[in-house]
Amino acid sequence: MSDGAEDIEWRSVCPISSALDLLGDKWSLLVIRDLISHGTRTYSEFRESPEHIATNILASRLKLLTSLGLIERTNPEGAARNNAYRLTAKGEALRPVLEELARWSQAHLKELHRGLVDIL
């Protein structure tokens, strides 16, 4: 995955495909989830989430999501690793996507994943 918005190769003009060109991986929407739950998050707080994101993946996703304008650093002048991140309006607008994913899982995945909890 690229770390910069300028390197994106759009597969088609379809808005679903284009959203997945940016966010179609296992981690980007979890970073968004953590920011929606917490408002602001530091690098080390992201690392404490139960999915245990690897540092290199976290750094790459934070860079890409910042480049895309979905998140921003609370202190843009500080060092990246000592900084906190928050959602922009464009990132916050992903909330309905996460809600529908959660709703689908809660309705349809409990048979496959018995430990699944409800969050909605």
Place this chain on the structure above:
Amino acid sequence: MSDGAEDIEWRSVCPISSALDLLGDKWSLLVIRDLISHGTRTYSEFRESPEHIATNILASRLKLLTSLGLIERTNPEGAARNNAYRLTAKGEALRPVLEELARWSQAHLKELHRGLVDIL
């Protein structure tokens, strides 16, 4: 990515994370999109979609989505490559996820991707 539901490693008990354990890639939700648009699709029709999915990725996703119970073959006795696929109720239930992804793209990605079309 695994081809079978039995091999899934759930990263946590979170329903968002769990949905992404299954569908967090660039292609699975496009296969679902094609089935939502067309009702039933053959292997060669999937290949004709504008994103040009590779045959090995298509075969892997069809196998996984079938194993998860999101899609089914219209003639389960026939050869996989000569068959058509349709959504189950569990797969059809992903429609709101795709709609919210499309809505987000239409509202927020046109600045990055000028060719983006509206589908909603």
